[in-house]
Amino acid sequence: MGRSPCCEKDHTNKGAWTKEEDDKLISYIKSHGEGCWRSLPRSAGLQRCGKSCRLRWINYLRPDLKRGNFTLEEDDLIIKLHSLLGNKWSLIATRLPGRTDNEIKNYWNTHVKRKLLRRGIDPATHRPINENKTPQDSSDSSKTEDSLVKILSFGPQLEKIANFGDERNEKGLMCQKERVEYSVVEERCLDLNLELRISPPWQDQLHDEKNLRFGRVKRMCTACRFGFGNGKECSCDNTKSQTEDSSSSSYSSTDISSSIGYDFLGLNNRVLDFSTLEMK
DNA sequence: AACACCTGCAACCGCTTCGTG
DNA sequence: CCACGAAGCGGTTGCAGGTGT
Numbered sequence: 001m002g003r004s005p006c007c008e009k010d011h012t013n014k015g016a017w018t019k020e021e022d023d024k025l026i027s028y029i030k031s032h033g034e035g036c037w038r039s040l041p042r043s044a045g046l047q048r049c050g051k052s053c054r055l056r057w058i059n060y061l062r063p064d065l066k067r068g069n070f071t072l073e074e075d076d077l078i079i080k081l082h083s084l085l086g087n088k089w090s091l092i093a094t095r096l097p098g099r100t101d102n103e104i105k106n107y108w109n110t111h112v113k114r115k116l117l118r119r120g121i122d123p124a125t126h127r128p129i130n131e132n133k134t135p136q137d138s139s140d141s142s143k144t145e146d147s148l149v150k151i152l153s154f155g156p157q158l159e160k161i162a163n164f165g166d167e168r169n170e171k172g173l174m175c176q177k178e179r180v181e182y183s184v185v186e187e188r189c190l191d192l193n194l195e196l197r198i199s200p201p202w203q204d205q206l207h208d209e210k211n212l213r214f215g216r217v218k219r220m221c222t223a224c225r226f227g228f229g230n231g232k233e234c235s236c237d238n239t240k241s242q243t244e245d246s247s248s249s250s251y252s253s254t255d256i257s258s259s260i261g262y263d264f265l266g267l268n269n270r271v272l273d274f275s276t277l278e279m280k
Numbered sequence: 281a282a283c284a285c286c287t288g289c290a291a292c293c294g295c296t297t298c299g300t301g
Numbered sequence: 302c303c304a305c306g307a308a309g310c311g312g313t314t315g316c317a318g319g320t321g322t
Contacts, residue, residue, distance in 0.1 A: 016290075016316085038307065054308075055291065090310060105311070106289055 059102045066098025083126040
């Protein structure tokens, strides 16, 4: 048994849109707004599948779309975001006003990939191509796969945490969601030798111990990094004091970056504010 | 001029996620 | 908790236009 079709294929047009179809769609959405794509074609008098209408509107007809070539700034931003987010085109598109996920995806596949390859950079990993096959790396890559599998298997729990809400936002503190997204990105990049690393540098243990004694640094356990602070998974040596003093229990990106003395990826000034990365 | 090949992009397809009853 | 439909997403395809031979 196959999947049921999203529309009646017999009575729908396919292929390139005509000017008349575009006009019908635009005028319908202008007067009725977006929504209920499934019923829209019939209401608008179009012999198209709802999906097709949605795509046409989002990728081509929307009035706020920026047409034309990508600027150098957009180019750089796409590369940076891709190194952090991977092929999450819709997420990347949210950071590029007027650009659609489809447009960015196409641009990546046709221009950016080639550009990176010319520079000797693997577009998939964002690492130098000739660095890929060292014996040390082969063991490292299996480690990376392991850690990635662990992170991915965390998925459902991470989602639950991500839904906790933003009650702490008004204090300017990092909410659970931010902490989760931050940790995931941080962990994913662990093995990537990127100039544009999103995490603050991992502090070596000796340095931590020393600073802990002077009360300069609060060490986070893995559970806290994933947003399980105060749970049974938490093994922080400062959990107790954190629960007593809620204001010190949250780690914001800005807290961290200011505590370590630099603004990684411009998080302080919100150039790349991952806390606001949401699905459309 | 004719053909083959390449490139870029719009559109499609199938899977996943989300919302609702 | 489950089932179902709608919407969203990312990979892939198809085709028009450009370029090389």
